[in-house]
Amino acid sequence: MTLKKNILALRQKKAIIEKGGGDKAIEKQMAMGKMTARERILALLDADSFHEYDMFVEHEERNFGMEDKVLAGDGVITGTGTISGASVCVYAQDFTVMGGSLGLKHARKITKIMDHALKMKMPCIGINDSGGARIQEGIGALAGYGEIFWRNTMASGVIPQISVILGPCAGGAVYSPALTDFVFVVENISKMFITGPNVIETVLGEKISQEDLGGARVHAEITGNAHFYALTELECLDQIKELISLIPHSNQQKAIPAKPAKPTFKKNIEKIIPSDPKQPYDVREIIFALADDSKFLEIQELWAPNIVIGFGRMKGETVGFVANQPLYLAGVLDCDASDKAARFIRFCDAFNIPIITLEDMPGYLPGVDQEHAGVIRHGAKMLYAYSEATVPKITVILRKAYGGGYIAMNSRHLGADFMFAWPGAEIAVMGPEGAANIIFRKEIMEAENEDAMRQQKVQEYIEKFANPFVAASKGYIDAVIEPLETRELLLHALEVSKNKDDYRPAKKHGVPPF
């Protein structure tokens, strides 16, 4: 009967720990509109798939009255489970246990599950809901953060790392999410900042609410720190499941293919782009017209919307799309758009995901603010990312490809494997108006009717140069294609580049313009 007694004791012990900070703290958590850490894990993973690790870990702090405190699981739940049948590692900070504060043992539970994820080649999903460093533990808490950051860096490019911000994440804690591949935020629940409103007010006299300083919307729209923005926790967990289904689970694998499916988008691809080159359209419609089932998971939808990035499938296989978006800022490249695209390209390259670039690009955003913000350095990130990438790289020029932007958007010169252009594409050093003004300055100035002459010269330039055939005659464009052929040619290009093997000089690592 001793075994039975022991089993009952174990169950009792587990039941207590599973209650986290206890009923009162759970009530408080719910009053804030938040799920508990355990509820979140169970809602994220397939039913009955969660296996918890290190449930009985306890802190070892002996100062400031901590010696008498028992903290369930030291404030964090860790373990493994499956999402749509695929194994993942997960941890969730438990705000009901001493505010989810991070002490050394709490951190060591996290680093242990991270090590496991890296060794076993599983994605690692971290749910953050923590008041920050456990001050009583002092340097122990700092050591804990540092050990997490180090592992984030080691795992970068090997396994996908996902951070979910479902509560406060402030001070040093923000840097783990920042080092991971995808950050998820939820309206009214996520709060992320290095220094909070209190410090800012004391030091600088600036009054700002937590929401305006580092709420979900701010990170989704202004800072670009967040990749996915949801209105509820459940919607956020669904977004994670969708992402996990689309990406490979390590750099040695490919994403699990889906059943190939034709696009379902009703609009004719030839009807999407307006004939007037000054008029906008939504480039996502082109993606819908090309991708399997017309499904597209957009990343960083609200930040730098002048460039669109995200995942879709082509004949069942995951691809990354990068597309200029004429709907915002005419689809120019600027600091943020370059940062956004460059990071995405590097993710795709690290995880064997072919990149399809859809180009309609008027140039770089002019402005003192852009120049002073370092658009040179930021813009260079994109050149670097495309040049460095060895995955299949395919570009379709839809309409405009002007100047530096033509080079930056995965041109042949940066190593594109396939360059397609639609027949209306304008591939030129700049727009016809600007070019004519410079080349024919003298003729225009000396003409009796300057405007008429300018119009005539612009027209001449359009006929001679604002087309895809000059570039095609030099072999920079492989084929000028009809819009309706695009999907077939993309499938062909992906098929023939399946075994692509690209040479890069041996190096420890490059030095990109971070």
Next chain:
Amino acid sequence: MSKSRKVNITDLNNMSKINNNPDFVDFAVTARKYKTQLTKKYKSRKVWSNPSPYEIQSYIPGTIIQVPVEEGQIVKEGELLLIIEAMKMMNRIQMPFTAKIKKINVTVGSKIPKDMIMIELEGTED
């Protein structure tokens, strides 16, 4: 199709709707102007203005600790104009060139934001 959190996707099939939609503006990138929407960040960007050497601006927010000059006083280049405490450091602001103090916009103890014109100068007669 993925759910969109954007305010709304305009009916792009109807160009007259775009032309009448106040969200869409004429946006010059080079010589050509494109119909497009602006982002929140673009709209709230700081528009550049040339700084005047006669305006002493705060380069950091902080608290004014000392103002050892008076309006109307002529101060020599390099002499102390102000001390601002910011990030636990005492920042000594010196006179950039010899000039007359036209106006002082701060007092000891006041908390000031970044880019505030703290002191205005004018040239001396000679």
